[in-house]
Amino acid sequence: xxxxxxxxxxxxxxxxxxxxxxxxxxxxxxxxxxxxxxxxxxxxxxxxxxxxxxxxxxxxxxxxxxxxxxxxxxxxxxxxxxxxxxxxxxxxxxxxxxxxxxxxxxxxxxxxxxxxxxxxxxxxxxxxxxxxxxxxxxxxxxxxxxxxxxxxxxxxxxxxxxxxxxxxxxxxxxxxxxxxxxxxxxxxxxxxxxxxxxxxxxxxxxxxxxxxxxxxxxxxxxxxxxxxxxxxxxxxxxxxxxxxxxxxxxxxxxxxxxxxxxxxxxxxxxxxxxxxxxxxxxxxxxxxxxxxxxxxxxx
Amino acid sequence: xxxxxxxxxxxxxxxxxxxxxxxxxxxxxxxxxxxxxxxxxxxxxxxxxxxxxxxxxxxxxxxxxxxxxxxxxxxxxxxxxxxxxxxxxxxxxxxxxxxxxxxxxxxxxxxxxxxxxxxxxxxxxxxxxxxxxxxxxxxxxxxxxxxxxxxxxxxxxxxxxxxxxxxxxxxxxxxxxxxxxxxxxxxxxxxxxxxxxxxxxxxxxxxxxxxxxxxxxxxxxxxxxxxxxxxxxxxxxxxxxxxxxxxxxxxxxxxxxxxxxxxxxxxxxxxxxxxxxxxxxxxxxxxxxxxxxxxxxxx
Numbered sequence: 001x002x003x004x005x006x007x008x009x010x011x012x013x014x015x016x017x018x019x020x021x022x023x024x025x026x027x028x029x030x031x032x033x034x035x036x037x038x039x040x041x042x043x044x045x046x047x048x049x050x051x052x053x054x055x056x057x058x059x060x061x062x063x064x065x066x067x068x069x070x071x072x073x074x075x076x077x078x079x080x081x082x083x084x085x086x087x088x089x090x091x092x093x094x095x096x097x098x099x100x101x102x103x104x105x106x107x108x109x110x111x112x113x114x115x116x117x118x119x120x121x122x123x124x125x126x127x128x129x130x131x132x133x134x135x136x137x138x139x140x141x142x143x144x145x146x147x148x149x150x151x152x153x154x155x156x157x158x159x160x161x162x163x164x165x166x167x168x169x170x171x172x173x174x175x176x177x178x179x180x181x182x183x184x185x186x187x188x189x190x191x192x193x194x195x196x197x198x199x200x201x202x203x204x205x206x207x208x209x210x211x212x213x214x215x216x217x218x219x220x221x222x223x224x225x226x227x228x229x230x231x232x233x234x235x236x237x238x239x240x241x242x243x244x245x246x247x248x249x250x251x252x253x254x255x256x257x258x259x260x261x262x263x264x265x266x267x268x269x270x271x272x273x274x275x276x277x278x279x280x281x282x283x284x285x286x287x288x289x290x291x292x293x294x295x296x297x298x299x
Numbered sequence: 300x301x302x303x304x305x306x307x308x309x310x311x312x313x314x315x316x317x318x319x320x321x322x323x324x325x326x327x328x329x330x331x332x333x334x335x336x337x338x339x340x341x342x343x344x345x346x347x348x349x350x351x352x353x354x355x356x357x358x359x360x361x362x363x364x365x366x367x368x369x370x371x372x373x374x375x376x377x378x379x380x381x382x383x384x385x386x387x388x389x390x391x392x393x394x395x396x397x398x399x400x401x402x403x404x405x406x407x408x409x410x411x412x413x414x415x416x417x418x419x420x421x422x423x424x425x426x427x428x429x430x431x432x433x434x435x436x437x438x439x440x441x442x443x444x445x446x447x448x449x450x451x452x453x454x455x456x457x458x459x460x461x462x463x464x465x466x467x468x469x470x471x472x473x474x475x476x477x478x479x480x481x482x483x484x485x486x487x488x489x490x491x492x493x494x495x496x497x498x499x500x501x502x503x504x505x506x507x508x509x510x511x512x513x514x515x516x517x518x519x520x521x522x523x524x525x526x527x528x529x530x531x532x533x534x535x536x537x538x539x540x541x542x543x544x545x546x547x548x549x550x551x552x553x554x555x556x557x558x559x560x561x562x563x564x565x566x567x568x569x570x571x572x573x574x575x576x577x578x579x580x581x582x583x584x585x586x587x588x589x590x591x592x593x594x595x596x597x598x
């Protein structure tokens with residue numbers, strides 16, 4: 001089954017304590033698509049500027065990603081720059097230029113609309129809802145968000161949460177959204193807002209999956225060396241939802257396996273800047289690390 | 300099967316961002332004994348001062364802990380004071396008074412010496428080896444250590460590591476001991492130093508068990524509220540080794556279950572100052588949280 005992903009395609013400038021990149025390919029939809037396309041065809045909805053260049057889109061197409069839904073608008077592409085501290089968990093945003101994304105009005109192509117699996121990457125909730133409204137065949141939708149929208153667009157976000165099956169939050173977002181410090185209690189409060197399940201990301205410390213009929217805790221895959229954490233969350237979501245779409249199943253056992261696949265694609269993502277590492281591996285690498293992780297967490 | 304535990308019985312003065320305690324019962328052997336005694340009889344070896352009072356020893360005895368090996372010496376008991384920051388991972392030692400522990404010369408009572416399971420809590424490696432030499436029936440020995448001994452008594456520690464089956468290290472200690480930043484590689488290097496397995500503790504982020512024939516990663520149990528992390532490592536070791544001794548088995552599957560039990564006893568430990576919480580629960584509470592954790596991490 002195909003997955004529709006709505007989000008940003010962007011240029012990132014990133015500093016880590018060890019290295020840096022200028023104007024590297026980034027964006028939530030990009031990372032999601034790289035990860036999900038190991039498992040299933042992806043249909044991308046987004047907007048880029050004239051500066052984006054056909055090469056990046058061609059790279060995505062080679063991976064089985066349909067980019068017909070990526071509008072090329074007059075202006076510059078979304079740009080983000082940030083700096084990570086040595087603990088990798090502290091990230092400073094140095095600059096955000098929305099550019100063509102500022103007036104992004106998602107248009108989901110007609111042949112995408114029957115797709116049952118939909119990922120709404122982090123964006124203003126009204127943009128996410130505009131996209132979702134067009135996905136008339138959606139049967140399993142996941143959304144990401146961020147502190148900014150919890151702060152300034154809470155009502156819209158709450159409306160969105162009533163319409164999605166799953167939501168991806170980090171620990172800080174879960175606490176901010178619910179006012180509950182204890183992570184599992186926060187997750188349970190999120191379920192009362194609508195979603196069937198919450199994926200709670202704790203970065204290098206793993207992730208929880210808390211749903212009405214599933215509770216699962218997973219440590220992160222111990223990568224040899226983190227190079228750049230940018231995109232970890234979206235590539236987790238891509239592995240997670242891409243796998244679910246590929247097996248056409250969302251029962252608790254399959255959701256748990258999807259958590260492992262999400263962990264694996266995120267682990268490859270952070271082993272390189274941009275899509276340098278995740279774009280250089282094939283499905284067999286995903287499977288071998290999945291097997292390694294499966295064995296590592298088997299009781 | 301009984302477990303012999305060699306270590307400190309102490310008074311701790313602890314500050315957290317939320318509360319404080321003066322002269323509360325502490326010590327590595329104390330925490331180990333509280334945790335291990337849910338599973339199996341414990342035989343304690345240590346030294347206290349005249350200030351220790353019979354009450355604390357009587358409390359241990361009520362739990363099935365043999366305190367005949369706890370010498371009462373002239374002078375004051377070991378005292379430690381420390382302060383935790385709000386992240387719980389940053390601990391400042393404010394004061395350490397070795398007192399009677401300064402000249403501790405462990406004497407393992409004759410009827411302890413046949414015990415096959417031995418825990419050598421954090422102490423100078425020569426003290427740990429003196430104790431181990433007397434445990435002539437030891438067939439399964441675990442040791443803890445700390446940065447100080449890796450720095451100033453490395454040769455002694457390396458000698459000890461050749462004599463034990465397992466070692467408990469936190470991530471920082473593993474890196475300092477091996478010079479290897481990557482945790483799993485560090486663990487593998489520790490195995491080359493002698494032990495059959497390493498328990499790598501990452502505090503609230505879980506623990507790894509890395510052995511010649513076992514690799515296991517486990518997230519921490521998500522406690523409602525951390526009150527005081529003091530003793531978490533020793534109560535982990537107590538649950539881990541106490542369970543192994545109770546089932547008289549150390550195969551990979553049993554070692555993995557022991558990791559869950561260690562996680563559970565540590566989780567109760569940190570839910571109170573001193574032994575306030577772990578001393579107030581019974582085996583059924585341990586089992587119910589074990590079942591909860593087992594379900595949470597089952598694939």
